[in-house]
Amino acid sequence: MFGLPLAFTTPWILVALIGLPVLWLLLRAVPPAPIRRRFPGVVLLLGLEDDESVMDRTPWWLLLLRMLLVACAIVAMAGPVLNPDTNESSNRPMLVLLDGSWASAPSWRQQSEAIVATLEEADRQGRDAAVLQIAAPNELEILPAAIWAKRFVDFAPKPWRPSEAQFVEAAGTLKDQSFDTLWVSDGLQTAGRDALLSTLRELGDVTVLQDPAAVIGLRNLELKDGELVLSAHASNAITRAPEVQLIGKDPTGVDRVLANGSLVFSGEQNAETAFALPAELRGRVSRVEISGIDSAGAVYLTDDSIRRREVALIEADSEQEGLELLSPSHFLKQALIENADLLEGALPDVLPANPNVIVLSDVAVLAPAEKTALLEWVETGGLLLRFAGPQMAASDLSRDVEDPLMPVRLRAGGRAVGGAMSWGEPKAIAPFHEDSPFAGLVVPEDLRVTAQVVAQPDPNLAERVLAELSDGTPLVTRKIVEQGQVVLFHVTANAEWSDVPLSGLFVQMLDRLAVLSASGSNEAAAMEGTVWQPIQVLSGQGRLLDGQNLSGVDGEALLNADTGLNLQPGLYRSGKSSFARNVLRPDDVLERVRWPDWVRVTGFEKPAAFDLKWLLLVAAMALLAVDTLASLVMSGRLRGTSIAAIATFFLWIPEPSQAQSLTPSETTDEIALAYVLTGDTAVDDLSYSGLYGLSNVLFQRTSVEPVNPIGVDLEADELAFFPLLYWPISTVQSLPSAKAIEKVNDYLRSGGMILFDTRDADVARLGSSSPEGRRLQQIAGALTVPALEPIPADHVLTRTFYLLQDFPGRYASRDVWVEAAPPDAEQVEGMPFRNLNDGVTPVVIGGNDWASAWATDRFGVPLYQVGRGSTGERQRELAYRFGVNLVMHVLTGNYKSDQVHVPALLDRLGQ
Amino acid sequence: MSAHPQLRRRAEAAASTLPPLLARANTLANTVLLGEHGRRRAGLGDDFWQYRPVQLGDTYRMIDWRKSAKTNAQYVRQKEWQIAQSVCLWVDPSASMDYSSNPKRPPKLDRARLLALAVSILLIRAGERVGLAGTALPPKRGDGQIWRLSEAMLAQDQRDDYGIPEARAMIPNSRAVFVSDFMGNFEAVEHALYKAADRGVRGVLLQVLDPAEEAFPFSGRAIFESMQAQVMHETRKANDLHAKYKERLQERKTSLRRLARVTGWQYECHLTDAPVQTALLWLYRALERGR
Secondary structure, eight states: OTTSSEEESSGGGGGGGGGHHHHHHHHHHSOOOOEEEEOTTHHHHTTOOOOTTOOOSOOHHHHHHHHHHHHHHHHHHTOEEESOOOOOOOOSOEEEEEOOSGGGSTTHHHHHHHHHHHHHHHHHTTOEEEEEESSSOOOOOOEEHHHHHHHGGGOOOOSSOOOHHHHHHHHHHHTTOOOEEEEEEOSBOOTTHHHHHHHHHHHSOEEEEEOOSOOEEEEEEEEETTEEEEEEEEEEEEEEOOEEEEEEEOTTSOEEEEEEEEOOEEEEEEEEEEEOOOHHHHTTEEEEEETTOOSGGGEEEOOGGGOOEEEEEEEOOOOSOOOGGGSTTHHHHHHHTTTEEEEESOHHHHGGGOOSEEEEESOOOOOHHHHHHHHHHHHTTOEEEEEOOHHHHHSOTTSSSOOTTSSSOBOSSOEEOSSTTSSSOOBOBOOOOTTSTTTTOOOOTTOOBOEEOOBOOOTTHHHHEEEEBTTSOEEEEEEEETTEEEEEESSOSSTTTBSGGGSHHHHHHHHHTTSSOSSOSOHHHHHTTOEEEEEEEEOTTSOEEEOTTSOOEEHHHHHHSOOBTTBOSEEEEETTEEEEEOSSOTTOOOOBOOOOTTSEEEOSOSOOOEEOHHHHHHHHHHHHHHHHHHHHHHTTOSOHHHHHHHHHHHHOOOOOOOOOOOOHHHHHSSOEEEEEOOSOHHHHHHHHHHHHHHHHHHHHHSSOOOEEEEEEOTTTSOOTTOSEEEEEOOTTSOOOOHHHHHHHHHHHHTTOEEEEEOSOTTTOOSSSSSHHHHHHHHHHHTSOOOOEEEOOTTOGGGSSSSOOSOOOSSSOOOOOEEEOOOTTOOBOTTOSSBOOOSSOOSEEEEOSOHHHHHOBOTTSOBSSOOSSHHHHHHHHHHHHHHHHHHHHHHHHTTTTGGGGGHHHHHHHTTO | OOHHHHHHHHHHHTSSSOOHHHHHHHHHHHHHHTTOOSOSSBSSSSSEEEEEEOOTTOOGGGBOHHHHHHSSSOEEEEEBOOOOOEEEEEEOOSGGGGOOSSTTSOOHHHHHHHHHHHHHHHHHHTTOEEEESSSSSOOBOSHHHHHHHHHHHHHOOOOOSSOOOOOTTOOTTOEEEEEEOOOSOHHHHHHHHHHHHHTTOEEEEEEEEOHHHHHOOOOSSEEEEOTTSSSEEEESOGGGGHHHHHHHHHHHHHHHHHHHHHHTOEEEEEETTSOHHHHHHHHHHHHHHTO
16 A cells, blocks of 8 residues: 555544544634633733734644644554555465475574464464475374464474475375465475475465575585595575584593684685694594584584594614615505504503504514503504514514414414525415405505415414415404404515515505504495494484484495485494484585476565554654643643753653673772673573672671672673673573683683573483573583582582582572592592692582572562571572682682691691 | 641640741841840930949939949949830731742741741830731730730731731821732722821831742733632733733832832832841831831
8 A cells, every 4th residue: 555565454444534624623723721820910910901913723733743643543543554464365274384304494493483473374364284394294184273383393304305205205195185385495406396396286375485595514524635624515606604613522521612714605606614723633523513504414523534543653673774665664654654643652652642553563572561551552442553574573472372462373483485495486465355354455466475474373363364375374364352453464564575565455455454544445345234323413403412222224325325214414333433424415416496486485584564553553642742742831831940851851761771881990999799691681680689689698797898790791891800700591692702702711711700500400400401501501612611520528619618518599409510620639638628629610500590599689688489488598598608608719719728738837837 | 828727736735835937037036136236325224325424413313333433433324225116017918918939939928927027026125015007916015925916917817819008096106017919909008008107107018029920920821810819810822911010010119119208118029039037137127217
């Protein structure tokens, strides 16, 4: 209407607008009523005449104001609606068809809102509905739309794309029924979509709801020239630069962001970024995430393939000034240096670095301590690769009894073939047996072995042989030791005894032995016939879930099959090797779906129908107020001072109090307890009154005399002035930005303390079992939080002011966590507590809702009930004591802890 | 009149404290009394005035022997001359005096009574006889009269719109104080004053006005009424009347001043938002001057 997207619910009321001119005439004729005033001076007025020109009619602007007022009221009553929903109603049931794949996960919330709104609208029209998720087909149930609107929370995006079979299946389910379809598409072209669409067209109207933004997925993370190269792919050419994070465990086993970067899509579908990380760090990367996109496609899990192996090379001590080419490990170095990190040195120096592989070339004698350490290392999964040589042949190593670090017993002396003093020809290598890990490698014809150490024939020799010479004597033998293995090459690592190290076969063999990388290069072959157990799987929104209870997957399928219910993207393990199946494979292509013209495609940005009625009524009320004032002024009932007062009242509209940036002078004059503003007003008020109550208690009982608590905005305010930050976890709070995180980390490093309170100890234990707990994990994931432990009984927090063993708040859970004591903390004889952390724990984490227990109003009256009766009051008292101890702890540090030294000091003083 | 019930109640309850009006009048009078003394002439009285050397014609009886014994000359001890004057007060009790433009400001009547009572206190302390005009309370001296005056003033309850000065039963050659807004019939005032002048009575006209009556701060459409709604005037735009009103008020004041000059009286206008001490001082001085 009027070129505007405007409609009226009851347009006939607008007829009343015709009455406006009549009203004009009426109002114009009636002047404002006079005021009666008592005034003794009236005798002096008697006989005075009014000026004839004096106005006795309502001024035109006042009339106009009143006309406008009435018009506003009339139009409001007619029920104007902006952007009205112009859908023609239909009596067919409504079908909400979801692709429900990972590609729709980023906008899942908006989708859900739109869908629920649609279902509710359908319910108002009395229509039935059905919801079908193609990626995970459920039974088609036609129910009243309101039921589906309630049930919709049960749907979640799946980490795979619907397959063609699923489209066909959906088309089959829907056939021969009548529906109006709302197809919530993930925006990606899939085979089978068109067929389903034509089926739907026969059933009724089709509307498509689709996120206009491009779908972005991570395709590959590979090691190229020592750098990790991350490639991403988008469904159409875009210009964006999303941030990516490389995440992995730090030495304490906590997930951390190891590196940040950004994927720059400069108007193309593909983007790449490279990370140059130290090998140490690179080995720890466990996944890559695009921050800000909640989708399984935005997460890339890594497996062994990007890890460079650490290989330690250890040679026998040779006194001789060796030529380089004769050095036992020269060829090994050449073979390994491309793909592995080499460690060289003595065994005791190398072992603590925990290399993946240790190569002993012609080492016969090991010190007993070294031997024990090496065996222990092998048992925990190390690969010990030994090469024979003159020294080994000459030694008694593994002669009579099999050495634990040798796969076989050896005969004395070894043998030489084809030399001047021996019979026979140099031996060739026999083709590899198909059970051998070397199966399939082609043995060059001209390889010859001229000397070797020879294995004693033992009952288990046959199963330990991996490669043999043409006469059947073992060339490579292997023994499994617990989780690790010991491999012996019966020849030297240089070209002295054989040609093997000179050939390409040598590198291939090392590769097969997983010396070079955890998984061999010939994946398909290696995967064949293996069964892989899912360890962690991705949810549609990119969260890692436990996958241990899912059934194993065939290796070939893992490599080649499409993801689906039976092959969920995630991390798989078989034996010691791990394999990550990601949502996108390196050569997958995302294609934007192209809908035919007759389909109506909408995004989420469509302006909602907006009811103007109340706006107009409010306007009418405002006009009424103005009119009242104007009438008062006109009739002289308002005098100058009153007008000024009213004017000031209107001008001085109290502005909503902004979180002002705190100035140092305000915050450094006095000590103040601070709390983190979460954006949830109720929580912030609670924090304030809680800290207010605690401040009062501190004021009364201790020499700490804090001023009123201060709320800090992590993004804007300086934190350094506050000794203690109370951080109630609210699910509404947005995750702090990278800058804020950095600020908080600085704060923690420089001696600040944060008390995290999930406020849910009544229903959940600390962990991810509650929404707040999950939120806390998300927030704290980026913070440098040290290893934690539940408060030990001898922690300094238990005695900084009061002697406490429990730390209740409104709830009395014992789950309160602080920084873990160093492992070497020892109890001093005769002392009730250990000499613990030489510092203040940077975080205290609990869920006891301390602020509620502390909270008082201005007069010191508690705001919230704690427990029942006097027990509850006792609990509140203990909560205050905990607060006092906490503040004392953060202010005095390890002062109380230092009392362990008191006896020593007294002793020194000669007492 | 708000002071009245309060006075009655407190008088009945305690019978010891002064009514508020009287108390205020006392306080007010005390501020003026400082430094103001008797007739400043030797004469019959109780207070010592001066010693003077004995002159021819003085009887021995008149010599102050104590003083004379200290010196070689003889001295006569003189007392200050004290002669009682009669002062009649008339405070306009009409309804128009009840007007106050602002609740925070006292009505004109309150101010008028306060001033009248304060000046009576001063006069009575100075030994004059003070009474109310008319026959209700003839002039008498002594502190008891102050009490009676205050009671009589509060008892007056004439509910006419405008008051007419009481000029009956005036003692010849006495003094009079008329306190009113003089908004009523001017001829009545004129008549009363001529009558008083005929008897040789001189005195003071104190016009008490509310600031609103002086400034006329009204606007808009209004109907003005007298306090008893006996007179009314309607206007469509009060602000236009401003100038004319002030002109008429000025005219009224001028005629009062002229009338006072003709009859030997003194005239002053007092606004209720002006300091009351100033008015009292003027009133007291005016009464002294005329003596």
